[in-house]
Amino acid sequence: MDTPSHLVIIGSGPAAWTAAIYASRALLSPTILAGEQSGGQLMFTTDVENYPGFELGIKGPDLMAVMRKQAERFGTKVIEKDAVKIERERELFKIFYGQAQENFAKSIIIATGAVANTLKLPGEDRLMGRGVGTCAVCDAPFYKEKDTVFVIGGGDSAMEEAIALAKFAHHVVILVRSDTIRASGIMKERIKRIQNIEIWYKSQTKEFKGNQKLESVVIDRDGKVDKFPADGVFYAIGHTPATEFLKNSGIDIDDKGYIKTYIDYGYGSLPQRAHDSRLTTHGSQQSAFFPTMTNIPGIFAAGDCVDPRYRQAVVAAGGGCMAALDAEKWIQEQVSRLAG
């Protein structure tokens, strides 16, 4: 067996790189399994104007590149392969990646993110980031004084995105596929009070049109198909956390695929754990409480794969920092326990 890493980090978005920066500066010599398409969701965005420290904004891919360089500067080893499975092997974890390769680690941080669901409509690939988007809360200020922006979806996220956009655009239309919206009562009430938001029921988006940027959207409105001028269209039809590879790992995951840790995002999905005492026990010794730990001691998680609520790069980065500090402390505890 190769010498085990202290820490393997899985993912390559803001949570993963921040965890790697902290862990490498703590001399944990982390290995990061960055995936074959390194960089996460920010690779598909253009300008990021809400990440602190960049007065004039920064391109999503540039932000990821600079975070990676910062992590590598302190000794993070980067492997551009996808993790495919995690298994326990005595005191260690075995992480399988790529084609039958494996890495042993004392501890793992999972920061694989989540992908915004989209409908894969005609024109979508070409116009993504050019009028078609998946995070209106991030991009709303770009729609200042624009005429019409559409939001697809009828859940709380769609309401939140519409509210964010309505502060900037003249007219916001929420496209709901059925004749009801599933958003919570409080969000529905809020929407009703905002004059420039309209809801179109029984409305299904069919196509995005435009060359260099979005110009119009084709919508089937209760059986009648029309083309409507549009400055922007945002998807808000849910997210899918990239946690499929963890099935059979024993890690607690909720019914939507989010990894459960002890951080409460307020949606009633705190872990129901076999050992749920808020303190993990190792023999007779009780260790500290680790908010970012999963139900498996030594495995931590951070970023959008645990967070159904905020889904912001800066929150993910903060989560990555927390997970790295927790992992460092947990590894120290294990070393002292074995020595003592």
Ligand code: NDP
């Ligand atoms: P939800 O799963 O709650 O809603 C998804 C919406 O997308 C539904 O209206 C659904 O329609 C629609 N949809 C799904 N597939 C399609 C499709 N193919 N075409 C058109 N529409 C489609 O996801 P959210 O992201 O809104 O919310 C996720 C969780 O986060 C929820 O628990 C929510 O309450 C919570 N949340 C809370 C917030 C808050 O309290 N401030 C803010 C944001 C999220 P249909 O209803 O017909 O299935």
